[in-house]
Amino acid sequence: MKLYIKYMVSLRCKLLVRQELEKLGLHHISIELGMVEIKEEITEEQKQGLKSNLAASGLELLDxxxxxxxxxxxxxxxxxxxxxxxxxxxxxxxxxxxxxxxxxxxxxxxxxxxxxxxxxxxxxxxxxxxxxxxxxxxxxxxxxxxxxxxxxxxxxxxxxxxxxxxxxxxxxxxxxxxxxxxxxxx
Structure with a gap:
């Protein structure tokens, strides 16, 4: 599953996203600038958690x-x-x-x-x-x-x-x- 993240423009952002995915128990296939591909389907609860955690760091999960x-x-x-x-x-x-x-x-x-x-x-x-x-x-x-x-x-x-x-x-x-x-x- 692919997720798109706004304001993800540096290597530091990629590390932050990786940490947030790990906190939620999600496994990434790849993390590129602006896009993350994860192995599993994301639940609505995980999606909201990721959305709020990213927002706290100035990133935005796009829908x-x-x-x-x-x-x-x-x-x-x-x-x-x-x-x-x-x-x-x-x-x-x-x-x-x-x-x-x-x-x-x-x-x-x-x-x-x-x-x-x-x-x-x-x-x-x-x-x-x-x-x-x-x-x-x-x-x-x-x-x-x-x-x-x-x-x-x-x-x-x-x-x-x-x-x-x-x-x-x-x-x-x-x-x-x-x-x-x-x-x-x-």
Whole structure:
């Protein structure tokens, strides 16, 4: 049986879900971002227990089919940008459509209806979050970051970065260094 969980976006979330399943005596087959497959059928009592325990940790057990599909879209994007070794080079629309087995136009319309933003904007926001992370790690320069995140140029990355954060990547890098220096001097 598959269960879908909203806001499950990190390895820490996966560990938390595993613990909650164990507390309820449920055995998982797999735990992925946003989805858990368990061996047995879940009773209504177990479902309510899991729902309330997850809610206490900021996670939400999903029941509505539209919400489940939107959460799957979000999980595919988050995994693609934050956890994949390399972001797919083709169209994101083809990748998402192929991963979920639905027509992209349907997915796009549903996502916009439920979330109030486009899939493209959601992807851009996550690419900028990944860029912020890479900037703070200070292992790659902006050219390498823009290449890794499949931007056409550093200027394109910088423009989107400034649009989303209000700051240029170089300013953000300075802020990160300043904060790091301050913490080291405590």
């Amino acid at each position: 509505d089919k539209k919400s489940i599909l939107v959460d799957k879209i979000k999980s595919v994007i988050i995994e693609m940008i934050h956890y994949a070794e390399e972001i797919p080079k083709g169209n994101y629309s083809d990748y998402i459509s192929e991963k979920l087995g639905y027509n992209y136009i349907y997915l796009s319309n549903l996502f916009s209806e439920v979330k109030g933003i486009t899939i493209q904007h959601f992807i851009i926001k996550h690419k900028i979050e990944k860029a912020k992370e890479l900037i703070l790690y200070d292992e790659l320069n902006l050219t390498e970051i823009s290449y890794r995140l499949h931007y056409s140029s550093v200027a394109h990355l910088s423009n989107q970065f400034k649009k989303i954060t209000g700051h240029s990547p170089s300013f953000y890098k300075k802020l990160g260094k300043k904060r790091k220096d301050t913490l080291e001097n405590l």
